[in-house]
Amino acid sequence: MAQVSLLYFASLRDAAGMASEAVETQAPALSALYEELRRRHGFALDVDRLRVAVDGEFARWEDAVRDGSEVAFIPPVSGG
Amino acid sequence: MAQVSLLYFASLRDAAGMASEAVETQAPALSALYEELRRRHGFALDVDRLRVAVDGEFARWEDAVRDGSEVAFIPPVSGG
Amino acid sequence: MSDASAKRFAISGDPIDAAALRARLLHDQAGAFAAFEGWVRNHNEGRPVGGLHYEAYTALAEAEGERIVREALERSGALDACCVHRVGELAIGDMAVWVGVSAAHRGVAFDTCRWIIDEVKSRVPIWKHERYLDGQSDWLHPGRAE
Amino acid sequence: MSDASAKRFAISGDPIDAAALRARLLHDQAGAFAAFEGWVRNHNEGRPVGGLHYEAYTALAEAEGERIVREALERSGALDACCVHRVGELAIGDMAVWVGVSAAHRGVAFDTCRWIIDEVKSRVPIWKHERYLDGQSDWLHPGRAE
Numbered sequence: 001m002a003q004v005s006l007l008y009f010a011s012l013r014d015a016a017g018m019a020s021e022a023v024e025t026q027a028p029a030l031s032a033l034y035e036e037l038r039r040r041h042g043f044a045l046d047v048d049r050l051r052v053a054v055d056g057e058f059a060r061w062e063d064a065v066r067d068g069s070e071v072a073f074i075p076p077v078s079g080g
Numbered sequence: 081m082a083q084v085s086l087l088y089f090a091s092l093r094d095a096a097g098m099a100s101e102a103v104e105t106q107a108p109a110l111s112a113l114y115e116e117l118r119r120r121h122g123f124a125l126d127v128d129r130l131r132v133a134v135d136g137e138f139a140r141w142e143d144a145v146r147d148g149s150e151v152a153f154i155p156p157v158s159g160g
Numbered sequence: 161m162s163d164a165s166a167k168r169f170a171i172s173g174d175p176i177d178a179a180a181l182r183a184r185l186l187h188d189q190a191g192a193f194a195a196f197e198g199w200v201r202n203h204n205e206g207r208p209v210g211g212l213h214y215e216a217y218t219a220l221a222e223a224e225g226e227r228i229v230r231e232a233l234e235r236s237g238a239l240d241a242c243c244v245h246r247v248g249e250l251a252i253g254d255m256a257v258w259v260g261v262s263a264a265h266r267g268v269a270f271d272t273c274r275w276i277i278d279e280v281k282s283r284v285p286i287w288k289h290e291r292y293l294d295g296q297s298d299w300l301h302p303g304r305a306e
Numbered sequence: 307m308s309d310a311s312a313k314r315f316a317i318s319g320d321p322i323d324a325a326a327l328r329a330r331l332l333h334d335q336a337g338a339f340a341a342f343e344g345w346v347r348n349h350n351e352g353r354p355v356g357g358l359h360y361e362a363y364t365a366l367a368e369a370e371g372e373r374i375v376r377e378a379l380e381r382s383g384a385l386d387a388c389c390v391h392r393v394g395e396l397a398i399g400d401m402a403v404w405v406g407v408s409a410a411h412r413g414v415a416f417d418t419c420r421w422i423i424d425e426v427k428s429r430v431p432i433w434k435h436e437r438y439l440d441g442q443s444d445w446l447h448p449g450r451a452e
Contacts, residue, residue: 010287079286090433159432
């Protein structure tokens, strides 16, 4: 069981109704963590459209969920 | 015989020692006019490196020399 | 050439001061300067736009933007470059992003400026939320099937 | 889009006011703005430069510059553009030329800005006279056999 802080941006934040939350999860990898939260909040975006960051740096979806880490889901960007 | 005003720029002006002059010429075309002045002032630049303008618009070297016109010899440009 | 410790990318909640950014890029060896500005347009894909806001994941956006500008300087040999992206509420005509590059020659200045804005648009975690004049509004997530 | 009677190219004996020129190019439909500045460098082809002056055949330069900018707008579909070239005495770091282009999208803005400066450099009757730190000086006539 890992305790993680989650950051939501843009349409994910609107769908979740919050910018961040703390969750306990048994998801083995970041991709599984996203699927868990997708079911809970009804996110429209498939995992392969997103990137993921851990503690302020880009990470890989297959990385393990580390206890105490901050995980951010990055929807397709539209700056500029 | 045509009476023309001549404008010299950049290295041509330095070589001629003047920015403009009035000349009488029997040169049939603008190219012959340049050769005449090149001999007089010792211009280093070949005619095929220059462009020519008459009364403020680009002209062709084969154009006739018009009485009363203002002729400018345009050395290779280096703005920017 | 360029100070390795200087910050060259920033996320800003305040209007972008392009003149101050340009002044940072002056170099005696620079013969060319290219700049790009992204302005808020009154339309997008045919829909009239009334205004928008940008949101960023600031910590990661600034780290990734910094990597982009440094990578651009290493690849191109440009003398210096910087970029600032605005966040918050913007009106039509406001400057959303500024990129400037100084270089010895113009080819490098143009190519580097273009490369930076292309990379910023594709890699930096910033999101645009548009409000349309028909009352609707939406986050832009390029590539989404509508 | 663009006012057909407005002047879009000028030769100037005074320092170029880039901010005022940029302001002329603002359009609600513009999402992109690209600018180029030519700065006086402290070297040219390996020779240290102390300063320079530019001379123009002003009447023809302004007519030809105007043709270049109008042709650029017709070819590219950019929203607006303008260019000013300085003449007279300039010091290291001074702005010799400014080109700005506004467009709906950045590709057109960059390409049009680049095309204009390339054409200005090859077609407009302006000449650069460089003073070198070794005491020599010379008119630049590109292509000349030395």
